[in-house]
Amino acid sequence: MTFEQLSIFVAVAEREHLTRTATALRLTPSAVSASIKALESFYAVALFDRVGRGIQLTREGRVLLREAKETLARVKATEAVLAELGNLKTGRLDVHASQTIANYWLPSRLLGFSRNYPGVDVNLTIGNTTTAAEAVLSGDAELGFIEGMLDEPALSTSIIATDRLVVVAAAGERFETGAEEIGNQPWIMREAGSGTRSVIEQALAEMGVDPARLRISLVLPSNEAVLSAVRGGNCVTALSEAIVAPFLENGQLRSLDVELPPRKFTLLRHKERHRTAPAREFEAFCRAHA
DSSP, X not given: OOHHHHHHHHHHHHHTOHHHHHHHHTXXXXXXXXXXXXXXXXXXXXXXXXXXXXXXXXXXXXXXXXXXXXXXXXXXXXHHHHHHHHTTSSEEEEEEEEHHIIIIIHHHHHHHHHHHOTTEEEEEEXXXXXXXXXXXXXXXXXXXXXXXXXXXXXXXXXXXXXXXXXXXXXXXXXXXXXXXXXXXXXXXXXXXXXXXHHHHHHHHHHTXXXXXXXXXXXXXXXXXXXXXXXXXXXXXXXXXXXXXXXXXXXXXXXXXXXXXXXXXXXXXXESSSOOOHHHHHHHHHHHHTO
């Protein structure tokens, strides 16, 4: 059974007249008749009684008419959903981002996107660079946002924004800031797989500080935990300027004279998977508001 056969059957059943149906559908009467006969022959059921010069639905025909109308209605509803998906009246956007981006860079952009497309359901998962890459690879997320760069052949990477890391300590602490001295200070770090940690280690290596020889006093799984620990004193760390700015202003933290290179915020997407309209539009929205 084809969609066309079902449509022709419903049209004939509503009019109980082959010629009028053919005129309405812009088909020949023989084409309409052949379509009905093909259905009856294939399924071995009579759908119409030929009564005199007219036709009437059989009992079987009436059963099929009810089902056929429901089926055609579902098809039309599906077509409407597809049309809405295309023009962003509905849909779903799954994003996975590392913590700094998720907490400080993405929220305003997600809010702006949601205001423009209120019918799109936005789902944000927060993790780190590793989990964001895994989510995009597995298809759990269409877009990933990480700090730094990533070498994964299956993923397309592009810079979406830049950020600055600031080395900070509690306001009352005094630390030397030369390359050798900063390498000997007690550090609080994010976990392995964190974009912030990888950028810090790379930057220190470029300064001549071996990351493997750092005095890491504590490893914590979130920026907020690192920030709280450093404010407790006697340690240093490096965090995004957006995170530490309020605490520098209120005097709880002080920045150390250690110049770290800007880091990149990177957009991840799968090279081979189709991007939905919400994903394409959100990427464009982020670039427009970078």
